[in-house]
Amino acid sequence: MLTALILADSRFPGGGHVHSGGLEEAAARGLVTDEPSLKSFLHGRLLTAGLLAAGFAAAAARGEDLELLDLELDARTPSPAQREASRAQGRGMLRAARRAWPSPRLSSLPASPHQPLVIGVLVGDPYEAALTCAYLAVSGPASAAVRLLGLDPFGVNAIVAALPVEEVAARAGKELPALGSPALDLLAEAHVRREGVRLFGS
């Protein structure tokens, strides 16, 4: 459980703070401007990309073949920008993990793994891994919204606390999901091509 808490902590030095999960692009397009639109964005993200990622974290925690899971997650992530964002965060987490929790199982991960797989391997318990992953799927964008839009941090925190993160984590443990989130795919692709101001890596 402590590992899960450390990974979910925004102070964990795994590179997560430079990713907004599509929020920066959504804000730039005026799709997220205030607390209600942020709530809607986070809810949608949790139930699609969040559930997908959580399912893979749980599968990795159950000990399933990591190479295969990595390919399966690629197949479910049509946006190359989203794949790279997930792998960049996986690499960052792995770099930190090699120092904190050295283990032979880390070596069985692909070289630049998707982040949910790293979470699954490190946390070990499928539900806790899914919970960590689902929470990170919304906590990063929520923090980005505070930084980019100057929203009230107490209001944003209350939105995150009310999201059905535990419910999503419980659903994620059952089978590998295959959810699409075309809006997030499009936002990620538009973001990576954005000229001028771009504060986040995704």
Added chain:
Amino acid sequence: MGANHGPDPHDHHHGTAPRIGIGGPVGSGKTALTAALCRALGEQLSLAVVTNDIYTTEDADFLRRAGVLDPARIEAVQTGCCPHTAIRDDITANLDAVERLEHKFPALDLVIIESGGDNLTAVFSRGLVDKQIFVVDVAGGDKVPRKGGPGVTTADLLVINKIDLAPFVGADMDVMISDAHRMRGELPVIAQSLVETPEAPEVAKWVLAQL
């Protein structure tokens, strides 16, 4: 992407090339100093630069336009609105960029990491750089060295930039330099004007001595 063959995890802040960080407040001349060092050292050293602009890839673009370094040797990272976090608390995005450069140019002699413009408390993590330069400028006010903060007091080198502007902004250089020495003890201070010495010869000499 090329960053999965990182250095030995037990040797966390040393890839192959030494890394020097250049930090300091907005507008103090970090990018101009970086460009000057590229001009001064680019012929004799295999150099690469990582920029951490707050807003855009402006600094990287400036260096590319200045033509002081092969654009392939410049990487820009996004800092998620928090330039100090990216050089101090969570250095992952910068390490990724350094590793990409080391992968492309295996025989690098030096990597310069330029921070986004920040405040007087922003310093580089020792996990990211071997040595760091903190840049302040005369136009920011001659009280800046006296204010202290970790950048001014602990950086391996303090550079006071734009000394040619001192008469125009009413800055007393003697006060600035003596305050700097008082705050820093034995640590070195260089006052310079890139208008007068565009290749930053004293800083370049200091950099060479660190390698």
